[in-house]
Amino acid sequence: MIDHTGPALPGPEAQDQVAHAARLAKQAKVVAALRAEGFTGERYERLTLGLVTDAAATLEQWCRSGEIFRRAANCGRPVTRRPGLRFHDHDFATLAVDAVLVGQRVFHRKGMVGGQWRPDGGADLQTYFRNACVLAFSNVYRAWERKARRRQVMEGTPLPEDWSGLSASPVFVGQGIPDPAGSVVMADEVSRVLRGVSDPLTLRGLMLRAIGFTQRQAADELGLTEKALEKRIARVRRQIARGRDQTSGGTGSEGGMQ
Incomplete structure (x- = not known):
């Protein structure tokens, strides 16, 4: 189940809560209209593109800082970052994009078509979408790690010239x-x-x-x-x-x- 819990609301509580509630109400109307269109078409594509762009940038930051491992553990999908495994700079973006691609499918199937996203759940669409990507991260990371270990061995272990x-x-x-x-x-x-x-x-x-x-x-x-x-x-x-x-x-x- 994707977490509906939204981020902690900083600043003046009442004002933030009113703004958050208004955003959820607006998003509920958008989702209702998209449901009537079968979650297809140009409007749904624009919504999805915005969510994907936001989540990819956010998850890349979390991958670089290690925050993604804490969040994955908190949602019940822990994964261990093995010591000694080297990351290339592009690996963080690769992990983020791969998790977002899987998360997008989960968001569409469960959150939208399945109706699991609800405005009364507390999380707006951006937070709900990110949470779907965090749920996907553990399996994405394990698959990436297997490839990274092969790469590291091949980069760092010279073969003998004479066997x-x-x-x-x-x-x-x-x-x-x-x-x-x-x-x-x-x-x-x-x-x-x-x-x-x-x-x-x-x-x-x-x-x-x-x-x-x-x-x-x-x-x-x-x-x-x-x-x-x-x-x-x-x-x-x-x-x-x-x-x-x-x-x-x-x-x-x-x-x-x-």
């Missing part, structure tokens, strides 16, 4: 330990296969696993599920196993790669 030093990792050879000749074949095959992998998330997932990250830790760093990372790594391991067995004259079994 041969990591080729003995269990992520490539399973639990078996190749003999010296097999180790040379494995190192060559790992380097050959990885030169052909273009997906940066797969390469960084392999690197993180090779240097000791668990599957869960590596997936979390990349903003992927464990299953998604597992599938990416499995494809590379199968390629390495096939090439190794062909080079060593094996049967193509992947027994040591499980």
